[in-house]
Amino acid sequence: MKxxxxxxITLVSLLACSNPKLxxxxxxxxxxxxxxxxxxAIQAARSGAKTTLVTPISWLxxxxxxxxxxxxxxxxxxxxxxxxxxxxxxxQHYGGTDSLFTGWVSNTMFEPKIGDYxxxxxxxxxxxxxxxxxxxxxxxxxxxxxxxGHFEDGAGxxxxxxxxxxxxxxxxxxxxKAGATFDIGMDSRNETGESMASEKANDILQDLTYAxxxxxxxxxxxKTIPKPANYDPSQFDCACQQNCRDTTxxxxxxxxxxxxxxxxxxxxxxxxxxxxxxNDYYANLIDKTEGxxxxxxxxxxxxxxxxxxxxxxELGYPHLGIAAAEFPTVDxxxxxxxxxxxxxxxxxxxxxxxHILHPYNFPLYRTGIAVGDxxxxxxxxxxxxxPEIDFPKVPSFxxxxxxxxxxxxxxxxxxxxxxxxxxxxxxxxxxxxVIVQIGQIAGLVGAISAQTGxxxxxxDVRFVQQKVLEFGGYLMPFIDVKPSHPYFISIHKxxxxxxxKGHGVPYKWANQTWFYxxxxxxxxxxxxxIKRYDSTFKWxxxxxxxxxxxxxxxxxxxxxxxxxxxxxxxxxxFKEKIKTNWENDNFDINRPITRTELAVLLDQYIHPFxxxxxxxxxxxx
Numbered sequence: 375m376k377x378x379x380x381x382x383i384t385l386v387s388l389l390a391c392s393n394p395k396l397x398x399x400x401x402x403x404x405x406x407x408x409x410x411x412x413x414x415a416i417q418a419a420r421s422g423a424k425t426t427l428v429t430p431i432s433w434l435x436x437x438x439x440x441x442x443x444x445x446x447x448x449x450x451x452x453x454x455x456x457x458x459x460x461x462x463x464x465x466q467h468y469g470g471t472d473s474l475f476t477g478w479v480s481n482t483m484f485e486p487k488i489g490d491y492x493x494x495x496x497x498x499x500x501x502x503x504x505x506x507x508x509x510x511x512x513x514x515x516x517x518x519x520x521x522x523g524h525f526e527d528g529a530g531x532x533x534x535x536x537x538x539x540x541x542x543x544x545x546x547x548x549x550x551k552a553g554a555t556f557d558i559g560m561d562s563r564n565e566t567g568e569s570m571a572s573e574k575a576n577d578i579l580q581d582l583t584y585a586x587x588x589x590x591x592x593x594x595x596x597k598t599i600p601k602p603a604n605y606d607p608s609q610f611d612c613a614c615q616q617n618c619r620d621t622t623x624x625x626x627x628x629x630x631x632x633x634x635x636x637x638x639x640x641x642x643x644x645x646x647x648x649x650x651x652x653n654d655y656y657a658n659l660i661d662k663t664e665g666x667x668x669x670x671x672x673x674x675x676x677x678x679x680x681x682x683x684x685x686x687x688e689l690g691y692p693h694l695g696i697a698a699a700e701f702p703t704v705d706x707x708x709x710x711x712x713x714x715x716x717x718x719x720x721x722x723x724x725x726x727x728x729h730i731l732h733p734y735n736f737p738l739y740r741t742g743i744a745v746g747d748x749x750x751x752x753x754x755x756x757x758x759x760x761p762e763i764d765f766p767k768v769p770s771f772x773x774x775x776x777x778x779x780x781x782x783x784x785x786x787x788x789x790x791x792x793x794x795x796x797x798x799x800x801x802x803x804x805x806x807x808v809i810v811q812i813g814q815i816a817g818l819v820g821a822i823s824a825q826t827g828x829x830x831x832x833x834d835v836r837f838v839q840q841k842v843l844e845f846g847g848y849l850m851p852f853i854d855v856k857p858s859h860p861y862f863i864s865i866h867k868x869x870x871x872x873x874x875k876g877h878g879v880p881y882k883w884a885n886q887t888w889f890y891x892x893x894x895x896x897x898x899x900x901x902x903x904i905k906r907y908d909s910t911f912k913w914x915x916x917x918x919x920x921x922x923x924x925x926x927x928x929x930x931x932x933x934x935x936x937x938x939x940x941x942x943x944x945x946x947x948f949k950e951k952i953k954t955n956w957e958n959d960n961f962d963i964n965r966p967i968t969r970t971e972l973a974v975l976l977d978q979y980i981h982p983f984x985x986x987x988x989x990x991x992x993x994x995x
Contacts, residue, residue, distance in 0.1 A: 400424045401824035403523055403536030405511050407710055409436030409806060410789035410813030411542020412493050413456050417817030419503035423824050426534055428506045428525055431709045432702060434493035438806040442585035442708035444489055445480040445637050445645050448748035449807035450884060455847040457810040463492040468640055477638035485639055487700055514539060514551050537824040538785045540816050545660055545716030546792030554780040556717040558660055566726045566796045572761040580714035581654035581753040583647050584678040586707055589697035590642040597695025598686045602679040610684045613651040617688055625650055630689050643697055649753050653681040656756035660716060671711055714753055714804055721794025722776035722831055722989045730771040737991030740870050741835050742772025743842050744811035745851035747885045750801040769878025770851035770885045775835055776989035778816050784829045789816035836983040839870060852876055852889040861970055864977040865889060871982045873903050874969055891970040894924035924966035934979050
């Protein structure tokens with residue numbers, strides 16, 4: 375008996391000693407070098423959570439700064455949240471919107487070191503945020519309902535314990551160590567239901583790139599680098615029109631000046647991230663050790679140096695040299711490679727291309743928390759045996775909340791490219807402005823989860839969406855309703871219910887979805903939308919009303935009165951509310967109502983977010 379008692383006391387003592395003290399536990403631990411890691415940490419701290427970011431490098435901003443890919447792709451007309459805030463900083467720094475349109479690939483181009491500076495300036499304002507640089511992630515374990523991350527720096531090992539962990543790595547390394555399941559490579563169409571997907575799944579990833587920033591040192595200055603190992607100029611034949619001797623090339627071959635101006639940055643610099651016979655490189659690093667990854671990436675770096683040498687010697691640009699003091703690296707190349715694809719986690723939902731092509735055919739659109747407008751763009755130039763896929767033209771799209779939440783691991787979130795999407799969708803969701811948003815939402819959700827003790831998968835979708843709207847984030851990709859619009863929140867709330875829908879259009883390299891805020895809506899269309907919103911609603915439109923070209927204020931009043939009774943049924947009070955909203959003394963209740971006016975009144979009268987949805991967008995009641 376005594377022996378058993380002493381064993382029990384010993385066990386309790388050991389548990390007490392090993393259980394972390396609450397004052398030593400942070401709310402949110404963000405791990406990684408990615409763009410999403412930066413924005414997740416900033417937003418988690420802004421949301422009131424005690425937050426620590428651990429990154430293996432000395433910069434913030436991930437692929438758009440530390441990887442040198444500072445020509446941002448997409449979302450020029452969708453300045454959501456931190457993406458708009460960061461871009462405004464750049465515009466102020468360089469002297470306006472047009473000052474960032476220096477190359478032809480992007481409307482927002484900047485020097486990587488300037489991007490790092492402004493991400494650090496934004497992060498610096500957050501008192502709840504601690505950043506630990508140059509510290510490598512080793513592993514993460516779950517104990518006592520807490521996450522403990524183990525790390526290593528030049529001084530040794532350290533550990534950090536948190537209520538919620540966020541994976542901000544490019545390849546999904548943290549989530550994999552935490553036990554999340556994932557997909558790698560191309561999916562089978564039989565699994566995803568995407569008719570254009572490969573017949574059989576494989577593990578082929580998109581090419582990665584070690585980008586470079588060159589600087590124009592002026593005619594007559596020779597900045598030619600030493601000839602790189604294993605240099606063979608023929609591998610770059612037809613990178614541009616000069617020296618194009620390869621008759622098998624079927625892609626467009628651009629003039630050399632066009633190739634260089636593709637990534638032209640302010641202050642006479644050039645981003646070298648050229649996929650056509652340029653410096654793309656194929657490698658799958660996912661299952662490799664740290665040492666193996668480093669060795670492979672040295673080969674990717676060498677290819678970029680070979681391409682630079684080719685530009686300088688074969689194309690005749692010796693005055694374009696590796697930019698001085700752009701990156702704090704010995705070779706002048708970026709701190710990290712540009713990974714287009716890594717693991718893709720199994721989330722509460724998986725977004726596939728059908729959700730983009732036909733959003734209103736699926737309830738998932740109701741759960742949107744971030745938006746993108748870039749086409750599906752895959753790089754397989756360096757892996758010619760990859761199955762050829764005819765990527766469809768798509769409209770702009772929303773990212774669902776459930777794609778950030780792994781299905782089999784609690785209190786873990788994904789903040790970068792490893793969200794739960796198919797391989798095809800990854801070609802659009804991987805772009806910088808989208809990842810900025812994904813990271814920001816992961817930080818928001820992480821903070822809410824830590825503060826309330828509610829696992830992310832159990833959070834109210836509508837509550838999260840309301841918070842997203844409050845900081846200027848987008849739920850729907852409405853190109854014509856900016857955060858500065860006076861009724862931005864009401865329009866997005868109604869859009870996320872389907873009571874008013876957008877119209878999607880594939881358009882070049884910046885796809886669109888239009889809300890048409892100043893137009894009217896046909897009564898028949900509104901009637902059908904209401905039925906989809908709530909099949910139990912009472913109002914039955916009369917045959918003559920269904921013939922009405924556009925719904926009027928009077929018809930809206932009749933519907934509200936039918937649905938909500940005399941509580942909202944006083945027409946005088948209804949008219950007064952409208953006058954107050956729009957300061958309209960000459961109000962005509964029989965005139966057609968605009969979609970903006972309709973959104974505002976529906977928001978006020980039916981409170982659409984009171985009706986809960988699950989992570990798949992289905993109504994809960």
